[in-house]
Amino acid sequence: MPSQEIGVPIPNIPHAVSVTLPTWAATVGYEEGEEWVTSKMNSGYPRFFIHTTIKQLCKKIQDKYGREGEECLVFPSYKVAKRCREFIKKRSGGKIRVLQLSTAEPVTEAEKSTKVGTSVGVTFFPKSDFPLAKSYWQHSGEGISSRMGEYINKELFTAHRSVTKSELQAEKIQSRSPSIIASRSSNSGSNDDVEKEFNTFIEQKFGRVLDLKFAKEAKRALRRRICGKVDVSRNQIEEIEKSKRGKYLSESDVYLFPSGMASIFCAHHALLNLTPGKSVCFGFPYVDTLNILRKFGPGVHFLGLGDDESLEKLEKDLEGGGLSIMALFCECPSNPLLKTPNLKKIKELGDKYGFAIVVDETVGNFFNIRVLPYADMVASSLTKVFSGDSNVLAGSLVLNPLSKFYPKLKRFFDTEYEDLLWCEDALWLERNSRDFVERVHRIDRTSEKVVDLLSACPKISQVYYPKTSPTRHYYDEIKNQDGGYGGLISILFHDSKDAIKFFDAVDLHKGPSLGTNFTLACPYAILAHYQELDEIQEWGVDRNLIRISIGLEEDEDLLNRLEVALN
Structure with a gap:
């Protein structure tokens, strides 16, 4: 039954994406920072609430590598940490520095199931600049996941030995055992141990033990799954028939990200590197889409109503030469008003005036709607219905191979794209999405x-x-x-x-x-x-x-x- 207790994760597991705010007053209290709410908030939506595991990791890194008066945040790569540094430096005079830390590669075949060599970037900044760093974390969606934080913490700061193949098999067998459920009511051991054991059972129920050596295969399966669904009606795409190019969407045109917001951020980042300029945000969007367009780059023209009159005004401004734009971003349909933009007309304008079109189809989802023919890039939050289980953050970005921007975008992604989706998150997402x-x-x-x-x-x-x-x-x-x-x-x-x-x-x-x-x-x-x-x-x-x-x-x-x- 749904919990009515403030701060309880939804679902009640360690890596939950949502959190319980059971009343209107509790929601207002949370927004106003009232202690009767905030004191109970031990979890939250990951881009807004930094997971306890990640806070612990940051504290350990700060204690070991930090200087007096500093704080730090951990990002999934050195390049991302540098982007955070630049974001802070533009808004503050403080001294910002970046450190790279790496974990060991697996040595034995058995270790490949539980160990993976990876690097993180750590951005150090004055304590007074924490709100700016947190703002980058939220807007860009490029922070590390709680599972990655858990792994890095274990590898860097916990003494451990290699797991043998026989021990791994024993762990798999144990994780399927119903006796672990009974341990909840057991009087043996501490409450923390019992809860930890039960959480392990939930995370590995039905034998869903994560074998890290299959992460690459899981990501390929995800890209193929997304590719197939996005291109479900490819034979109906008039542009393909006209072009006679015979080039259809392939899995190599699908890119995975650590959050849906990160996919939008990367689309914007790519376009700024190709054809810098202001963008149009068409329709009232999810809050951080507008924040990205406002806070990164030269700015945004916000057409918040997203209706036919707004489109007519945009066309007149473009015709008159008083407006030149890099791109148009929109949701299909919009969140929360569920308006659908006139994508056909938007594409006509994009073709005529040379701007790129980025469509976020998270709310409609790519099984229900076909937006690729009208977009140069299609973004989606895989955290939502594609996953469904509310226990993993991820996103995707699809390049339209028929777009006039495709050759430049493809070259950019071939050289600049980083796969930052943590391997464990990819394994969870692949399993979650099988019945999408x-x-x-x-x-x-x-x-x-x-x-x-x-x-x-x-x-x-x-x-x-x-x-x-x-x-x-x-x-x-x-x-x-x-x-x-x-x-x-x-x-x-x-x-x-x-x-x-x-x-x-x-x-x-x-x-x-x-x-x-x-x-x-x-x-x-x-x-x-x-x-x-x-x-x-x-x-x-x-x-x-x-x-x-x-x-x-x-x-x-x-x-x-x-x-x-x-x-």
Whole structure:
């Protein structure tokens, strides 16, 4: 059952992506830094809340290599740590330095299953600059994962010996044993030992022991899986037939990242290195997409409404010569208002005026919609429905081989791209995503039933959903034959008091993220835009908006829970 206790991870495992904020007041208290909430927050969304394991690693590195008055953050490569250094230096006069640390390579065949040679970059900065470093961590999405932090901590600071093949096999057998469950109620050993043992069982249930030597194969499987789904309707792509190039999307055009935000950050970084200039953010996006466009590079033109009138204005500005842009970034559909942009018209403008188009299709997901023909790059957060289990952060970026920017982008990625997706995270993601298509089908069907229920409630003034949106015709133009309308729904009550009552009463998981295998709700504007509630109203996002991400619960059970809360 969904926990109603502040700060409990969702799901309640060591590497969970979401965290419980069970009431409207708790969400406000979190945003305002009130102790009755913050004192209970032992976990959180990884880009916003630095995992305890990573904090411990940073503390040990600081104690060993740091200087007086410094703090540090650990990144998955030296190049990323240098990017963080440059970000801080542009905004502060403090002295910033970078250190590279490496772990040992496996020596024996047996060690290859549990050991991998890797390097991290450590950015040291004055304590007063921590907010800037944390800002880079959040916006870029390039921080290390909690699993990587756990591994680096063990390799650098914990004395250990090599694991033999027989010991590894014994560990696999033990991890499948139901007796580990019973250890929870055992009186032997400390509570910490019991909890650690149980967490190990959960993370390795059904024999899902992570064998690190298969990480490369897992990543290839992920790229092929993404490639197949993105290109599901390739025979319908008119541009391919016209070109007669015979060049279709391949797995080499799919790049993996440590978060969805990192894929957007890298797309922007690549374009700045090829054709520097301002970008357009079309439509009201997820908060850090706009932060990336604002804080890295020369700036952004924000067309927050993302409607036909905004597109007409953009076209006039481009025609008049008063506006020249590097790229246009948009979501399809947008989060949280579920608007679908006119991608066909955007592509026409891109072709005519020579700017790149980057589409984030996380909310729609690449099984439901086909955006590649209208984009030069397609970004996606694999943390969401592709994974579903809410226990791993990852992202992907797909290059369109038919794009006029493709040759330059491909050369850039061939020389500059770093594979920063931690091997254990890749292994988890590959396993999580095997039933991606089946889950999407089920979530799509349930979501339409939920929309029907919510639309019939007289206390609700508006239901935001791609199928019921005024922009549905644009969604239908890009919807795959077997696709649906996704699992994200936003609602607005006539009375703000009713919104609070409903949210507090509804028996669902409540916290950040979306696309989880369990239904997840949050007061979105409060959680994502608390410091700018008046500003976002201008773009049609009400401060009392509630967002619900539909999961895999039985229809009858989920509808009943919602109905009880509405009543």
